[in-house]
Amino acid sequence: MKTVVSMQNIHKKYQGQQIETHALQGVSLEIQQGEFVAITGPSGCGKSTLLTIMGLLDGASEGQYRLAGIDTQHLKTDERTRIRNLHIGYVFQSFNLIDSLTVFENVALPLEHRGEKAAVIKEAVVEALDKVGMRHRMQYRPNQISGGQQQRVAIARALVGKPDLILVDEPTGNLDTKNGDAVMQLLLELNKQGSTIVMVTHDSRYSGLAHRQIQLLDGRVVAEKQVRQADREVA
Numbered sequence: 134m135k136t137v138v139s140m141q142n143i144h145k146k147y148q149g150q151q152i153e154t155h156a157l158q159g160v161s162l163e164i165q166q167g168e169f170v171a172i173t174g175p176s177g178c179g180k181s182t183l184l185t186i187m188g189l190l191d192g193a194s195e196g197q198y199r200l201a202g203i204d205t206q207h208l209k210t211d212e213r214t215r216i217r218n219l220h221i222g223y224v225f226q227s228f229n230l231i232d233s234l235t236v237f238e239n240v241a242l243p244l245e246h247r248g249e250k251a252a253v254i255k256e257a258v259v260e261a262l263d264k265v266g267m268r269h270r271m272q273y274r275p276n277q278i279s280g281g282q283q284q285r286v287a288i289a290r291a292l293v294g295k296p297d298l299i300l301v302d303e304p305t306g307n308l309d310t311k312n313g314d315a316v317m318q319l320l321l322e323l324n325k326q327g328s329t330i331v332m333v334t335h336d337s338r339y340s341g342l343a344h345r346q347i348q349l350l351d352g353r354v355v356a357e358k359q360v361r362q363a364d365r366e367v368a
């Protein structure tokens with residue numbers, strides 16, 4: 134089994150005008166291909182910071198991070214962007230779809246950035262939209278579909294490029310229970326089909342669906358818990 138994430142002694146310090154915040158204080162963890170990992174912990178403990186570093190949206194202040202075997206420490210900005218595009222899919226709480234583009238065009242973006250041919254893009258986008266049940270809304274714009282549907286489209290955009298890792302930050306935070314449950318069910322199905330998923334969540338009902346929960350407190354890993362396979366269903 135391939136190690137997708139390998140972090141050794143990761144620190145992150147944010148330098149403000151007056152104060153420095155030591156958001157991550159020596160995090161070490163490994164995530165294997167096919168895992169579904171939930172990152173939990175109280176507000177301000179460093180969950181989003183950890184996800185941001187894992188997703189190469191920001192660099193660590195100290196420590197070593199290997200993504201799919203690639204040492205990310207000394208990457209230049211354009212290399213970091215290229216590797217992020219190839220290896221990472223990101224799903225945000227606020228969906229982050231572009232309102233002026235159609236559903237199809239939004240999902241196509243990661244492949245366009247890679248310079249793929251139109252025919253390849255079309256096939257992959259239709260396949261991704263099929264997976265999330267949104268093919269019938271291909272020509273709609275984000276503001277013409279519901280929040281739950283927008284999150285499905287955002288998930289299609291995250292998986293269209295077949296990344297090694299899908300990072301999900303509070304995916305149900307802007308959704309009601311019914312739509313939140315449906316999005317979680319979809320993430321579980323994608324994981325069963327082989328996607329490696331790391332999800333930040335406050336909701337213990339959803340973190341219990343992961344294979345493994347990693348609990349942070351004050352920028353450190355304080356507990357890890359495995360979840361029994363039989364328990365992994367949305368209630």
Ligand SMILES: Nc1ncnc2c1ncn2[C@@H]1O[C@H](COP(=O)(O)OP(=O)(O)OP(=O)(O)O)[C@@H](O)[C@H]1O
Pocket residue numbers: 147148149154156174175176177178179180181182183
């Ligand atoms: N860009 C930034 N500049 C300065 N400080 C920051 C920045 N981003 C986060 N922090 C600080 O780092 C710490 C960790 O923040 P982070 O957002 O990672 O926590 P979190 O666990 O995701 O919180 P929440 O559950 O409320 O979203 C907090 O003290 C926060 O104020």
